[in-house]
Amino acid sequence: MKKTFVAAGIAALVSTSAVAETVGYAMSEFNDNWLTIMRNAAVKWAEENGHTLIVEDGQSDVGRQLDQINNFVASGVDAIVVVPIDGNATQALTDAAASAGIPMVYANRVPGNFATLPDNQVVVASDETESGTVETMAVCQMLRNQGKVDGGARAYILQGQLHHPAGIQRTKDIHDVVAMDMCNFIEIIDTQVGNFYRDQAQDLMTNWLTTGDEFDAVIANNDEMAIGAILSMKAAGIDMDSVIVAGIDATPDALLAMAAGDLDITVFQNAAAQGAGSIETAIALSRGESVPKFVRIPFELVTPENMDAYVGSN
Numbered sequence: 001m002k003k004t005f006v007a008a009g010i011a012a013l014v015s016t017s018a019v020a021e022t023v024g025y026a027m028s029e030f031n032d033n034w035l036t037i038m039r040n041a042a043v044k045w046a047e048e049n050g051h052t053l054i055v056e057d058g059q060s061d062v063g064r065q066l067d068q069i070n071n072f073v074a075s076g077v078d079a080i081v082v083v084p085i086d087g088n089a090t091q092a093l094t095d096a097a098a099s100a101g102i103p104m105v106y107a108n109r110v111p112g113n114f115a116t117l118p119d120n121q122v123v124v125a126s127d128e129t130e131s132g133t134v135e136t137m138a139v140c141q142m143l144r145n146q147g148k149v150d151g152g153a154r155a156y157i158l159q160g161q162l163h164h165p166a167g168i169q170r171t172k173d174i175h176d177v178v179a180m181d182m183c184n185f186i187e188i189i190d191t192q193v194g195n196f197y198r199d200q201a202q203d204l205m206t207n208w209l210t211t212g213d214e215f216d217a218v219i220a221n222n223d224e225m226a227i228g229a230i231l232s233m234k235a236a237g238i239d240m241d242s243v244i245v246a247g248i249d250a251t252p253d254a255l256l257a258m259a260a261g262d263l264d265i266t267v268f269q270n271a272a273a274q275g276a277g278s279i280e281t282a283i284a285l286s287r288g289e290s291v292p293k294f295v296r297i298p299f300e301l302v303t304p305e306n307m308d309a310y311v312g313s314n
Contacts, residue, residue, distance in 0.1 A: 022052040023282050024072030026065055026082040028109075030057040032196065033224060034249045034271050035083065038108065041275030042081070051283065062089050069093050073100040079282035080104040087165035088112040094121060103285035107278035109165045110294075117293070120285055124278040124295040126269050128166050131299050132173025132221070135246050138265045138301055139217050140183035142244050148216060149185045155217040156208055157191040158201050158225040167196070170221045170248065189215060194225040201228030209236050216243060223247035223254035223266055230262045250302045250310050258307050268300040268310055 023046065027039055039055065046053035054077065058065035062085050072080050073096055080097050082104060084090050090111035097104040103120040110123050117123075143153045157174055160167030171191065178186045190208065194201035201220065205228065208215075220226035226247030233240065246265035247254055257263035274297055284291050302310050 020050045020052065021078040021283055021286055022054065022076075023279055023286075024069070024075070024077040024080045025053050025055045025279070026058060026068045026072070026080065027055065028058050028065070028083045028085045029060045033253065034222070034251055034269070035108070037251070037271035038083075038275035041272035042279045045276035045279050049280075049283075051279070053279065058083075058085050060085055062086050066092050066096065069096045073097065073102060077102065079286040081107050081278045081282050083108050084111055086163045087168075088163065094118065097121065103282065105278045105282045105285065108274050112165075114294075122281060122285065122291050122293050122295065124274055124281050124297070126274070126297045126299050127294075128169035129173065131166070131248050131267055131269065132170035133177055134299055134301050135170075135248055135265060135267050136174045136177035136183070136219060138303070139219055139244055139246050140177060140180075140186060142264065143186065143216060144182075146216075152185050152187060153216040154187045154189050154214060155219055156189055156205075156215055156229075158194045158204065158218065158220040158229060159191055160194070160196040160221040160225070162193055164196070167193075167221055174219055186217075189213060194220070194228065196222050196224055198224040198228040198231070201225035202232045203228075205229040205232035206236075209233070209238075218243065218245045220245070220247045223249045223251045223257075223263070226263055226266070227253055227257055230257060234262070248299075250300075250313065252311075255302075255307055255311055258302070258304055261304075264303070266302045268302050268313065270297050270313065272313070273297045 043053055056068040065085050087109055091113050098118045106123045108125050110125055159171045177183050192204045194204055218229045226245050240262045244264045248267040250266045250268035254263055254266045281291055
């Protein structure tokens with residue numbers, strides 16, 4: 001099931017033998033490993049099914065992305081897929097597509113205006129209320145198994161971009177879990193924004209290490225930041241068996257780090273399913289098919305015990 005590119009209920013909606021269509025695909029940024037996997041899956045699905053995909057890089061610039069959506073509208077594409085840069089700045093994107101009657105799919109990130117999306121606009125993504133919750137519950141259980149309940153445990157949080165829905169929700173998930181009775185022995189020492197980038201997280205972890213504060217876990221909003229923290233700790237000579245490190249996405253690099261014994265927890269977010277599923281859903285909308293408002297791609301916990309099942313999935 002890991003390599004299935006469509007969500008339940010969507011596979012039957014699209015007849016791939018129908019006439020070719022053109023989809024504008026506005027990415028938030030190209031310089032992200034996980035989003036690259038997602039983009040490649042979208043391109044592959046479009047090519048295999050005879051559709052034209054016009055891919056644009058928003059370069060993390062909200063204004064640039066709006067211009068790209070307007071250009072898609074002007075060129076008369078059949079549908080638009082957008083990975084929004086800022087979940088709170090999506091109304092203009094919605095309006096641009098809606099005014100032209102062009103169906104649009106928000107991929108990977110739920111827009112802030114989700115509740116008021118027009119009938120021909122939907123979301124293909126994972127439910128972020130699951131991601132940080134699954135991750136942090138696993139951290140909590142590992143700390144409990146290590147006998148940390150009575151003496152308490154201390155953790156750092158590496159947060160993604162402040163405007164990013166996943167960065168916001170995953171961090172909230174962490175705090176929500178830590179507030180639960182079974183996990184309230186965990187103290188959050190500090191939270192810093194690493195913007196989902198490995199190098200920034202590495203620098204932040206290095207700064208934390210210079211304080212000399214004792215800690216038991218590092219909970220990151222994604223794998224790239226978890227890996228950055230690992231690189232910093234290993235450079236400082238820290239025994240990776242002495243600290244729990246958790247991330248989200250189950251990227252190839254993350255699974256390598258897990259196999260090496262450095263990463264303890266990640267959460268599989270199916271980049272291929274979101275990429276291909278977003279294009280398939282956009283085609284369905286363009287043909288007037290009935291599509292769920294939220295096409296949900298579930299998150300799945302990955303640990304050293306089950307990681308082999310996820311190799312090659314992202």
